[in-house]
Amino acid sequence: MSHAWLWQNRGVTEPVIRPATAGDVEALAALAAETFPLACPPHTTPEAMADFIERHFRPEHFAAYLDDPARRVVVAARGGGASDALVGYSMLIGGEPGDADAAAAVTARPAIELSKFYTRAGEHGGGIAAPLMAATLDAARVTGAVVCWLGVNEENARAIRFYEKQGFAKAGRKHFTVGGRVENDWVLAQPLG
Numbered sequence: 596m597s598h599a600w601l602w603q604n605r606g607v608t609e610p611v612i613r614p615a616t617a618g619d620v621e622a623l624a625a626l627a628a629e630t631f632p633l634a635c636p637p638h639t640t641p642e643a644m645a646d647f648i649e650r651h652f653r654p655e656h657f658a659a660y661l662d663d664p665a666r667r668v669v670v671a672a673r674g675g676g677a678s679d680a681l682v683g684y685s686m687l688i689g690g691e692p693g694d695a696d697a698a699a700a701v702t703a704r705p706a707i708e709l710s711k712f713y714t715r716a717g718e719h720g721g722g723i724a725a726p727l728m729a730a731t732l733d734a735a736r737v738t739g740a741v742v743c744w745l746g747v748n749e750e751n752a753r754a755i756r757f758y759e760k761q762g763f764a765k766a767g768r769k770h771f772t773v774g775g776r777v778e779n780d781w782v783l784a785q786p787l788g
């Protein structure tokens with residue numbers, strides 16, 4: 596399978612990985628609300644998660660993300676790729692890292708942040724995350740970025756293992772605030788060859 600930005604396997608149950616479109620914003624909001632808690636450490640309260648979701652993952656937020664030329668949103672879908680069958684998504688943000696610790700840890704430029712990378716719980720271990728990552732890194736390369744970086748909670752062992760399998764390596768530390776509580780993140784990065 597080539598690492599094409601857009602491809603579709605044959606067969607109704609095979610995943611489709613494609614750029615998000617305006618028709619996906621409702622489904623993306625629902626998917627983001629469902630999957631965000633999967634990345635939070637166990638002590639994050641339901642109220643803190645709900646507040647974060649309300650401020651970042653409404654359909655109008657995703658409409659703005661899709662309109663932002665600095666961002667790329669990629670989706671994974673089953674059942675032919677329709678927006679109501681989304682099972683995963685990613686979001687890239689190009690430009691100078693907005694986080695000072697990340698900017699110091701990742702020195703190559705231009706840089707692009709892998710800001711979101713989520714699949715539904717029922718898909719974990721099912722093999723969809725790797726092709727979603729391949730398409731996401733292809734989309735990052737197309738922007739001209741030479742390095743892709745991300746922040747991941749230090750307690751999120753599964754995601755860290757996945758990212759390291761996918762070529763990311765620890766570059767430093769940063770912090771992330773949810774519900775007023777400061778969390779410790781690893782900064783992971785990989786060069787875009």
Ligand SMILES: CC(C)(COP(=O)(O)OP(=O)(O)OC[C@H]1O[C@@H](n2cnc3c(N)ncnc32)[C@H](O)[C@@H]1OP(=O)(O)O)[C@@H](O)C(=O)NCCC(=O)NCCS
Binds near residue numbers: 724746757
């Ligand atoms: C991160 C994510 C996309 C990875 O997809 P996935 O289908 O789970 O990935 P894989 O199964 O290919 O890889 C996960 C690896 O972690 C391992 N793993 C699972 N649970 C683990 C744990 N508790 N500790 C350490 N490793 C763990 C798996 O065995 C696998 O490694 P292996 O292939 O060597 O056996 C998915 O888990 C996800 O959406 N998680 C919730 C959202 C999230 O955390 N996103 C990242 C935010 S930064």
